[in-house]
Amino acid sequence: MIRLTDVSKNYGSNRKVRALRDVDLHVAPGERVALMGPSGSGKSTLLNLICGLDEPTTGTVTVAGAVLSELSDDARTRMRREKIGMIFQTFNLLPTLTALENVALPLRLQGIAKRETERRAFSMLERVGLKERATHRPNELSGGESQRVAIARAVVFHPRLLLGDEPTGNLDSAAGEEILGLLGELHREQHCTLLLVSHNASVAGYCERILTLRDGQIIKEERCERGRAESR
Amino acid sequence: MMFPALLLITLRQWRTHKLRLALTTLGIALGVAVFFAIRTGNSTLLDSLKSTVEKLAGKATLQVTAGESGLPEQVLETVRATPGVRIAEPVIEVIADTSFGDEGRLLVLGVDTTGDRELRDYQFDRSRREIADPLLFLAQPNSILLSRAFADRHSLKLGDRLSLFTSEGRKEFTLRGVFQPVGIGEVFGGNIAVMDVYSAQLVFNRGRNFDRVDLVNSADVPIETVQQRLRERLPGGVDVLRPEVRGEALENAVTAMRVGMLISSFVALLVCIYIIFNSFTIAVNQRWKEIGILRAVGVERRNIRRMFLAEALLMGVLGSLLGIAGGYCLAGAAGSWEPLLLLLTGSCPLLRELPSSSASPWPRLCWGLPLPSRVLGFLRGRRHSWIPCWHCIISRRVKRKPCSGGAAWVRAGSWWRRAWP
Numbered sequence: 109m110i111r112l113t114d115v116s117k118n119y120g121s122n123r124k125v126r127a128l129r130d131v132d133l134h135v136a137p138g139e140r141v142a143l144m145g146p147s148g149s150g151k152s153t154l155l156n157l158i159c160g161l162d163e164p165t166t167g168t169v170t171v172a173g174a175v176l177s178e179l180s181d182d183a184r185t186r187m188r189r190e191k192i193g194m195i196f197q198t199f200n201l202l203p204t205l206t207a208l209e210n211v212a213l214p215l216r217l218q219g220i221a222k223r224e225t226e227r228r229a230f231s232m233l234e235r236v237g238l239k240e241r242a243t244h245r246p247n248e249l250s251g252g253e254s255q256r257v258a259i260a261r262a263v264v265f266h267p268r269l270l271l272g273d274e275p276t277g278n279l280d281s282a283a284g285e286e287i288l289g290l291l292g293e294l295h296r297e298q299h300c301t302l303l304l305v306s307h308n309a310s311v312a313g314y315c316e317r318i319l320t321l322r323d324g325q326i327i328k329e330e331r332c333e334r335g336r337a338e339s340r
Numbered sequence: 341m342m343f344p345a346l347l348l349i350t351l352r353q354w355r356t357h358k359l360r361l362a363l364t365t366l367g368i369a370l371g372v373a374v375f376f377a378i379r380t381g382n383s384t385l386l387d388s389l390k391s392t393v394e395k396l397a398g399k400a401t402l403q404v405t406a407g408e409s410g411l412p413e414q415v416l417e418t419v420r421a422t423p424g425v426r427i428a429e430p431v432i433e434v435i436a437d438t439s440f441g442d443e444g445r446l447l448v449l450g451v452d453t454t455g456d457r458e459l460r461d462y463q464f465d466r467s468r469r470e471i472a473d474p475l476l477f478l479a480q481p482n483s484i485l486l487s488r489a490f491a492d493r494h495s496l497k498l499g500d501r502l503s504l505f506t507s508e509g510r511k512e513f514t515l516r517g518v519f520q521p522v523g524i525g526e527v528f529g530g531n532i533a534v535m536d537v538y539s540a541q542l543v544f545n546r547g548r549n550f551d552r553v554d555l556v557n558s559a560d561v562p563i564e565t566v567q568q569r570l571r572e573r574l575p576g577g578v579d580v581l582r583p584e585v586r587g588e589a590l591e592n593a594v595t596a597m598r599v600g601m602l603i604s605s606f607v608a609l610l611v612c613i614y615i616i617f618n619s620f621t622i623a624v625n626q627r628w629k630e631i632g633i634l635r636a637v638g639v640e641r642r643n644i645r646r647m648f649l650a651e652a653l654l655m656g657v658l659g660s661l662l663g664i665a666g667g668y669c670l671a672g673a674a675g676s677w678e679p680l681l682l683l684l685t686g687s688c689p690l691l692r693e694l695p696s697s698s699a700s701p702w703p704r705l706c707w708g709l710p711l712p713s714r715v716l717g718f719l720r721g722r723r724h725s726w727i728p729c730w731h732c733i734i735s736r737r738v739k740r741k742p743c744s745g746g747a748a749w750v751r752a753g754s755w756w757r758r759a760w761p
Binding site: 159161181182185186188189190194200201204205209213214216217218219222261 | 353629633634635638640641
């Protein structure tokens with residue numbers, strides 16, 4: 109599902125800041141992978157490259173069989189719209205839309221009729237336990253509720269790849285556990301590939317494989333039995 | 341395909357930021373209103389000038405003038421004796437202030453009332469027997485005829501006294517007749533008086549001179565031939581011109597004012613463009629994160645641009661419609677500019693009429709005015725659709741790296757954004 113080959117990413121005017129160094133990574137379809145590491149280790153950069161929001165300085169990124177650097181910006185955007193669901197630490201819901209409208213947005217962007225998008229969005233909100241909050245705006249929701257809406261938005265169109273950038277970073281531990289449990293359930297239901305980026309060790313317990321990133325390089329890779337059991 | 345979703349986002353933005361929407365639309369409306377009013381005012385001025393010159397000239401095909409000094413009476417004889425001239429009538433023109441404070445100025449036309457009626461259209465009010473005694477009118481040098489409109493406005497009746505103030509000082513006149521508001525009576529909204537040309541010579545100290553001789557050529561002799569013959573016979577310094585050429589000269593006289601007004605209208609439009617640009621800068625900067633989210637969930641750059649373009653178009657159309665309506669009202673109020681125009685141009689008419697529909701700039705304005713907002717919306721949308729969206733969706737980077745580029749406009753926009761409630 110995801111293959112990174114010798115991927116490096118440099119920042120700055122002289123490209124002196126090396127965020128990623130010769131990273132090789134392979135994630136199989138349906139796999140649950142956690143990307144761990146301290147702040148500044150390059151986790152978010154890696155995620156941005158995988159979802160096509162950024163381009164690598166060297167190396168190739170292949171997602172769902174497509175080499176991203178060979179795609180136009182529009183094609184990468186279309187891939188995000190149709191195949192990749194994204195969850196962010198700060199939720200990134202549109203503040204002027206209700207929870208239902210936020211969840212329905214990816215479907216509406218795909219050109220699905222309004223009534224159908226609302227039906228599916230409402231069903232997804234029901235699935236994440238926020239049926240009663242459908243007409244509420246993001247500023248009327250708690251952090252945990254906002255993240256559940258964000259998850260509903262990310263999975264409502266059944267993406268093949270689900271990316272989470274610190275999905276529990278802004279939540280307390282109870283809400284975080286709840287969100288991780290929900291992500292696990294949705295992963296089982298939709299059989300998507302899940303890649304979670306976090307520096308929180310509890311996230312690792314929900315994944316089959318844990319990659320540790322430091323100074324832009326993957327320094328450790330380990331299997332997690334609990335995560336493997338969870339995924340089954 | 342995704343347009344309805346983006347339209348929903350736009351409408352929700354407008355609902356959330358009503359004040360900003362109202363101020364932007366008002367800014368567009370104000371700019372458009374001033375632009376429209378001035379353009380309409382200019383059209384009004386030119387139309388009125390042309391119309392006035394035509395009515396004053398009557399059927400005259402040529403006019404003989406000699407500037408401020410006037411023409412000696414002998415010139416009239418020479419003109420009348422020129423082959424091809426069918427009618428030639430002398431004219432004296434004086435602009436006078438009235439004792440009616442709110443009325444402004446009155447054009448006094450000294451003509452030979454017996455012969456001039458072949459040249460100009462006078463309709464005396466016979467039904468109400470208000471051309472009292474032609475003999476008395478000619479015998480008394482202070483006799484004057486007024487238009488029905490003017491006489492009615494000031495409840496003047498035959499025999500009433502009327503004071504006029506000219507460069508020769510105060511002059512007293514007696515009303516001897518009233519003419520209908522048709523033909524020459526329509527000129528300057530009725531602010532016109534007629535008196536005998538020889539009495540006018542006396543009252544206004546013209547000596548034995550006239551200001552102008554209006555003439556009509558014989559049907560079988562071309563105007564150019566008559567013009568050429570007159571130029572050969574008349575002394576130097578005397579012009580023989582077609583009335584429309586005099587109209588053009590009057591137009592030229594007000595060119596500076598028209599250009600000034602046109603520049604003012606463009607300044608108003610520039611202010612309008614500044615308001616639109618600033619408003620869109622604020623809007624786009626406020627929606628920085630929203631753009632990033634939309635890009636992340638799969639909205640292409642071109643669709644972000646289209647969204648801002650559509651917003652600009654809607655605001656432009658709305659503001660322009662309001663502006664055109666406001667401008668039309670402003671142009672209607674331009675009737676109050678009449679005294680100013682008369683003061684500025686000396687011989688320029690008092691304008692009372694709105695422009696004819698043929699001169700209306702409506703069609704061009706209706707299509708053209710939303711254009712600035714569309715262009716600015718496109719530029720703003722284009723610029724911001726190219727911002728890497730991870731800058732927007734990761735909040736800590738937004739704080740560290742706000743709108744890059746450093747353009748003064750954006751800085752101004754940022755300042756406004758901070759000042760915004």
